[in-house]
Amino acid sequence: MLDYSHNGFYALASLAIALIAAFSGLTLTQGASGMRAPVRKVVVSVSAVILGWGIWSMHFVAMLGLDLPIAFYFDPLVTLISALTVILLMGLALLIVHFGTRTRGRIILAGGIVGVAIPVMHYIGMSGMELCSPVYSPLGVVVALALSIAFSVAAFLISYRQRTRRDLLLGTLAFGAAVFAVHFIAMAGTGFVADPDPETIVPLMSKGVLAFGVTISAFVLSGAFLLSGATFATRLDRSAPEAAPEPAPVPEPAPSPGLRLPYESDSRTHFIDAEAVSAIRAEGHYTILYAGAERLFCPWSISEADKRIPKPLFLRTHRSYLVNRDHVTSFERRKDNGVCYFENTASLPKAPVSRSRLRDVREALGM
Template sequence: MFAGHDPFLVALSVAVAILGGYTGFGIAARIRTAPRANPRLLLTGAAAFLAIGIWTMHFVGMLAAPIPADASYLVLPTVISFLLCALVVGISLFFVSIGSPSEGRVSASALLLGLGIASMHYVGIHGLAGDFSIQHDYGMLVLSVVIAVAAAYGGLKIYLARQGGLRLALSAIAFGIAVSGMHYTAMYGMHFVPAAAGHHHEFGGLVASPQLLSLAVALLCFVIAAGFLLFLVPEQRQRLATLGPEETDSDTIDLPADPDYHPPRFVDQPASRGLPLGGIGQPKQMPVSRVPVVSTEGTLLIDVSDIRSIRADAHYTLIHDGQRERMCPWSISEAEARLDPALFTRVHRSHIVALPHVSFLRKEGDGAIIELDGPVPHVVPVSRAKIAEVKARLGLVRGAAMRQ
């Protein structure tokens, strides 16, 4: 399969696919583990790095192949091959990012992505121009498509699994080898047939030489390597893990103080009823059973049993009901005071979670993340100082003293 190929460029093509897969799927995975990040920006970055990695791997492999010396590249098919790759990668990641990804949706997305990778390859191949024609072994063509779909399925599973570190690296290696295997399988079944004597092909449109393509590929290799290295730079909360306990004991060591914090107030309880307005030495208000949220029709009241998490948003909060976030007119501190402390706990300066809906807990950096169940599972961060309390509330630590 590699007969006549430049071994150094073959190795580079595999490395590019691995780096692109690691960076792309690593960025995509943060959509589910970084609740404050912009999911559209992350999805765009993930699709871009995956598409660049797959496309660059393909053309590094083309430069490594023993193609005819007079071959050149038609610009339009070459550009279309990249756009096609970027489009199907973006669509596939989007479909598995919305809602709860079923096995059927993952399989359909993998089929779309695999066919897109194969189409990118063959469109790019037929962008070669010269005094020759290209023939394919259709058995190898079908096998290459099967490998592309399998690689796409494995890659999407990498994205959906909460993997990081060594496991993500091993998965990216498997993905890069699979994508490269698809390319070289297809190349093994491809044959250049010289044009008949005295017959010359006429090509319309822009044509790029192999040397110009080499410069473009080298630039994209640099982009992938730079993105990979930047992705490895630890986040602020990871760097704080190296500080001493006396420097990181506070909940707010990694973030500034909450400017929107206000003492609890109970404005919906008229003083004429003789109910306390809160304060030191006064009894606490009974927990509410419903919470107001704002909609286009007006203000709705949702049952507290439907609430998964509450996130601070300026002077208001966003309540996640298992499907989407809705705006609540309460501040984060007011919500904390009104809700039943047996069911809800504040795990971060900006987040409250419903303990009965916690389905997953994982240490991350110097803090942790919690996943809440529902039709659309989502995650929230847990500050370092709250980890022990949360574990105790969930029954994960025996005899742990809960912070009041």
């Protein structure tokens, strides 16, 4: 086995690349589920490229810091395959969480796919080494895979919990740690032997050529980081409704079956059909709309929402809750109150029913 070591500067640079890619990709998809399908596809595709290319770049920045007593090169085709593989798997994971009803199970599945993609990219890229061959220990492979899946699932669960700034930052740290840790844990379980009869028939990439490519990649990722960082800094954080501007007074029109509810996002007022909202919860002088996996900040108060929305559609189940009865999938009677459940609303699985409103709710639900 050949003796080898890692350059500390390149190790830190690879960690920075992993964090930049994670932040850029995860931030870019914030609010994507509320976009029209064609726009959402573009956003998800770009995010997949940023995250996948960032994982690839992190790996090869770290490989630039690998010091071996002999020269080594990389097969360009194998290197390209490793990059495309991780990009495609990242795209699959993002499609799962941004198309269809977002549930905890889908988020875990997406995180698991990413957890597999990271070591797969690593080992495909390592197989492209020429003039020397990597030798893997089974334990190192298992540990790298298990750690990658654990970190990636955690990153997705955190990032897609409520999509707040705090969640995205914590998800960035978990994702960056996954990519960084997997590489060096896998390398700790890897040895190298010199090829006895090296073949250099195909064009090979030296460390100098690789460094040039990685530098360009880092530059592009940094640009994406700056753009997503600017968006992140100005985007309305839905977890802090008190920071929203005071809504202008509006007249109270008569309720209509086609009523649309306003919500604030990206410094603009958007609208969502009332029928698509499962529940409305009071949040100070404002409210939160729950629709699928989304939590939307509405400038209306709970009292104003109660006046504007047709009563047959929404029920006042609690002083802080209005519930769309068409979205209630089950009801639980407790000692002196109750609970409405929404199996298709990941952002709000249940809503309380107070004692004073228990009879009305049960009658409206046909019980």
